[in-house]
Amino acid sequence: MTQTAAPIGVFDSGVGGLTVLRALRAALPDADFVYLGDTARLPYGTKSAATVARYSLQCAAALRARGIGALVVACNTASASALDALRAAHPDLPVEGVVEPGAAAAVAASRTRRIAVIATEGTIAGGAYQRAIHAHAADARVVARACPLFVALAEEGWTDGAIAEAIARRYVEDLFDGPQPPDTLVLGCTHFPVLAGAIAAVLPPAVRIVDSAATTAAAVAARIGAHRGAPGAAPVSGGGTVRWLATDGAARFAHIGSRFLGARIAADEVEIVDL
Ligand code: DGL
Numbered sequence: 001m002t003q004t005a006a007p008i009g010v011f012d013s014g015v016g017g018l019t020v021l022r023a024l025r026a027a028l029p030d031a032d033f034v035y036l037g038d039t040a041r042l043p044y045g046t047k048s049a050a051t052v053a054r055y056s057l058q059c060a061a062a063l064r065a066r067g068i069g070a071l072v073v074a075c076n077t078a079s080a081s082a083l084d085a086l087r088a089a090h091p092d093l094p095v096e097g098v099v100e101p102g103a104a105a106a107v108a109a110s111r112t113r114r115i116a117v118i119a120t121e122g123t124i125a126g127g128a129y130q131r132a133i134h135a136h137a138a139d140a141r142v143v144a145r146a147c148p149l150f151v152a153l154a155e156e157g158w159t160d161g162a163i164a165e166a167i168a169r170r171y172v173e174d175l176f177d178g179p180q181p182p183d184t185l186v187l188g189c190t191h192f193p194v195l196a197g198a199i200a201a202v203l204p205p206a207v208r209i210v211d212s213a214a215t216t217a218a219a220v221a222a223r224i225g226a227h228r229g230a231p232g233a234a235p236v237s238g239g240g241t242v243r244w245l246a247t248d249g250a251a252r253f254a255h256i257g258s259r260f261l262g263a264r265i266a267a268d269e270v271e272i273v274d275l
Contacts, residue, residue: 006067007031007032007069007241008028008032008072009060010034010036010074011036011038011071011072012078012190013039013044013055014037014038014039014042014253015253015257015260016075017037018035018190018257018260018261019190019191019193019194019213020072020212021033021035022261023214024072024220025242026217027217027218028217028220030239030240032239032241033241033242034242034243035242035243035244035245036059036062036246036247036273037245038055038246038275039246039247039248039249039253040247040248044075045119045121045151046121046122047122049082052078052081052122053081053082055078055082056075056082056086060086060090060095062275064093066243066245069093070094070220071094071096072095072097073095073096073098074098074190074213076098076120077123079100080099080119080129081122083097083099096216096219096220097216098212099188099212101218102132102187102211102215102216103133103135103186106184106186106210107133107136109184110137110140110183111183112183113140113141114143114184115142115143115182115184116142116143116144116172116175116176116182116184116185116186117143117186117188118145118147118150118185118187118189118192119144119147119186120147120189121146123146123188124144124145124146130144141180143182145172147189147192149167150167150168150171150191151191154195157259159194159197159198164198165201168195168198168199168202169202172202176203176204176207181204183206183207184209184210185199186212187209187210191260193211196209245272246271247273247275250267250268250270250272251267253267253270254266254269254270
């Protein structure tokens with residue numbers, strides 16, 4: 001990514017991308033951000049790749065109109081289905097997705113090259129994680145499973161306790177059966193990091209959990225930070241501000257989003273936009 005004083009645009013189908021924004025803000029505390037949650041059309045994970053690509057291009061255009069200097073696709077489903085289209089439509093704009101950094105981190109974390117991926121139906125069906133992992137390690141064995149109920153659980157705030165663990169057990173436990181189980185689990189959906197504790201509780205203890213939020217933030221920060229660290233480099237940006245945009249439900253976005261962000265979002269600061 002290039003050095004820029006313009007804000008970094010971040011979008012997701014809703015509030016899940018706030019786990020990525022949280023990690024981005026920790027990595028780049030003086031950068032400004034514009035976050036767009038396409039709450040009117042969530043979930044993306046059950047929709048066709050063509051529809052997700054169309055929605056993603058509209059999100060990017062709305063952020064572009066607000067003067068962003070870089071774009072982070074903070075949604076695994078959109079990264080899996082729309083990254084090429086976004087880069088083609090905005091060749092002058094640095095565009096980072098969450099799948100590639102997550103896959104790279106999984107390969108780095110795994111000692112046995114047996115890796116499990118959990119994500120939405122769309123992300124798993126499109127095979128983007130499987131391809132990205134194999135691009136780093138052709139001999140990797142990847143098992144993948146769609147876990148759509150996790151999205152609803154995360155939004156409901158049922159992120160720990162008996163119900164969350166029972167659903168986690170139903171979804172992931174058998175992925176780790178067998179003589180040579182995976183040693184690494186990729187959380188391939190931006191909603192899943194808030195469920196990491198419940199998921200970890202049903203996994204064999206040695207399994208490493210890779211969170212694409214943290215790995216994407218590290219990738220973005222490394223690119224921007226490299227420019228910042230260059231001799232004579234100007235600061236990336238100013239005041240560490242976030243401008244909030246959503247396509248529906250300012251109060252719900254603020255209420256649920258605050259949990260994902262780990263900081264309060266005020267409903268009256270959320271601008272409702274029509275894409
Ligand atoms: N943000 C989506 C993702 O990371 C999950 C929610 C949805 O299905 O829209 O895949």
